[in-house]
Amino acid sequence: xxxxxxxxxxxxxxxxxxxxxxxxxxxxxxxxxxxxxxxxxxxxxxxxxxxxxxxxxxxxxxxxxxxxxxxxxxxxxxxxxxxxxxxxxxxxxxxxxxxxxxxxxxxxxxxxxxxxxxxxxxxxxxxxxxxxxxxxxxxxxxxxxxxxxxxxxxxxxxxxxxxxxxxxxxxxxxxxxxxxxxxxxxxxxxxxxxxxxxxxxxxxxxxxxxxxxxxxxxxxxxxxxxxxxxxxxxxxxxxxxxxxxxxxxxxxxxxxxxxxxxxxxxxxxxxxxxxxxxxxxxxxxxxxxxxxxxxxxxxxxxxxxxxxxxxxxxxxxxxxxxxxxxxx
Numbered sequence: 001x002x003x004x005x006x007x008x009x010x011x012x013x014x015x016x017x018x019x020x021x022x023x024x025x026x027x028x029x030x031x032x033x034x035x036x037x038x039x040x041x042x043x044x045x046x047x048x049x050x051x052x053x054x055x056x057x058x059x060x061x062x063x064x065x066x067x068x069x070x071x072x073x074x075x076x077x078x079x080x081x082x083x084x085x086x087x088x089x090x091x092x093x094x095x096x097x098x099x100x101x102x103x104x105x106x107x108x109x110x111x112x113x114x115x116x117x118x119x120x121x122x123x124x125x126x127x128x129x130x131x132x133x134x135x136x137x138x139x140x141x142x143x144x145x146x147x148x149x150x151x152x153x154x155x156x157x158x159x160x161x162x163x164x165x166x167x168x169x170x171x172x173x174x175x176x177x178x179x180x181x182x183x184x185x186x187x188x189x190x191x192x193x194x195x196x197x198x199x200x201x202x203x204x205x206x207x208x209x210x211x212x213x214x215x216x217x218x219x220x221x222x223x224x225x226x227x228x229x230x231x232x233x234x235x236x237x238x239x240x241x242x243x244x245x246x247x248x249x250x251x252x253x254x255x256x257x258x259x260x261x262x263x264x265x266x267x268x269x270x271x272x273x274x275x276x277x278x279x280x281x282x283x284x285x286x287x288x289x290x291x292x293x294x295x296x297x298x299x300x301x302x303x304x305x306x307x308x309x310x311x312x313x314x315x316x317x318x319x320x321x322x323x324x325x326x327x328x
Contacts, residue, residue: 032092032269033066039095042081042102044074048214049257051293052128053097059280064272068095077168077327078102079113086115090122090264092273097127099257100170104312108320109168109327117313121260123305124273126298127281128290129256132174132230133216133238134208139223141207146178146228146247149208153184161187163197163206168327171210173316174230174253176323181248212255213237214294230254237294256298256312258305270302 041053050072057068073081082102088094096102101109103117115121136143141160143149153160164172167190179186189206191197194215200206202224210230211219217237220226228244229235230253235243244251259277261270280286281297290297300308 032272033064035093036067036069037061037093037095039068039070039097040081040085041070041072041097042074042078042099043072045072048130048212048293048295049097049099052257052290052295055286055289056127056277056280059283059286060273060276063276063279077106077109077166079106079110079115082106082117083114085260085262086120088262090262090266092261092265092269094262095124095273096121096260097257098260100255100312100316101168103258103260103309105168105170105173105316105320106327107313108317109325111326111328117309118306120263122263122265122270123302123309124259124261124270125277125302126256126258126300126305126308127277128295128298129254130212130214130294131235131237131296132171132210132253132255133213133226133235133241134178134210134228134230134244135201135216135219136208136225136227137201137204137206137223138225140204144225144227145242146182146244149227150182150184150247153179153182153186157185158187160208161189161206163189163191163200163209165194165197166190166192168320168325170253170255171212172325173319174210176325177251177253177319178244178248180319180322181251210253212294217294258298258300258309260305274302 039053039057041050043049053070057070061068073084078098078101082096082098085094085096107113107117143152162175175186194211197209198215198219201209216226226238226241229238229241231243232245232252233243278299287297
């Protein structure tokens with residue numbers, strides 16, 4: 001079977017009890033983990049990735065009877081944390097909760113990268129994804145749909161400004177994907193983080209932006225309107241808001257995450273971590289807290305995660321090279 005982004009993710013959010021527990025007994029005899037496990041989060045404390053890590057790995061620690069210690073190692077678009085894990089001993093005692101940038105886009109965005117996401121990690125499982133929402137300030141950009149936005153952009157090339165939390169972020173690339181697919185020119189205004197970008201959208205200094213659903217839903221008042229979602233189908237959190245794909249079939253963009261260990265980590269340890277992760281996110285209270293934070297829980301086999309990383313890497317490589325986006 002040829003894995004695509006769509007069929008890899010279909011069914012991952014809900015795993016059957018049989019797949020969840022079938023292999024547990026086979027690996028229960030290993031003494032791993034015999035000491036605390038370090039989990040590197042390549043972002044500062046307090047964000048969505050950090051929230052996910054602290055909640056889920058606390059539960060994994062309960063499952064495996066050992067402490068999983070979160071280490072925030074932010075910098076260079078997740079590269080500092082990823083490099084540290086890539087060079088760690090492949091013994092299961094150093095893990096990484098990375099994301100789209102770590103596993104798919106940085107390999108093209110950066111001319112020099114100290115690790116290869118395909119060769120230097122042992123995937124464990126995809127873990128979650130964030131729906132992206134296209135917001136507009138109707139005082140600045142008076143449109144009610146993607147079709148209207150495209151029409152305005154074609155009449156005034158470069159006249160529409162959009163904000164992002166940074167160059168090469170999933171939100172930037174989602175907008176470039178839209179611009180390339182629609183054949184329009186937009187003007188990018190990068191910010192240092194989501195908060196200042198959202199503030200300028202609310203103030204009317206920029207006209208539009210893609211942002212994650214958790215952030216978007218707290219801004220939907222006054223002139224700030226959601227006109228589309230980046231998921232291929234309508235999103236339950238925003239009933240009545242159509243997907244971009246309704247106008248541009250095949251459009252799809254997510255901010256997603258996954259758990260890996262250094263390459264060469266023993267398969268039985270990878271399998272045990274995968275099973276423990278599945279058990280952790282099957283807990284109703286864990287899932288409810290994650291969903292409340294705007295995170296859709298994902299589960300996968302290591303092989304499915306590896307295939308998804310490569311599929312996403314190929315997709316975004318084309319977008320990045322077409323837009324000539326480069327980071328140092």
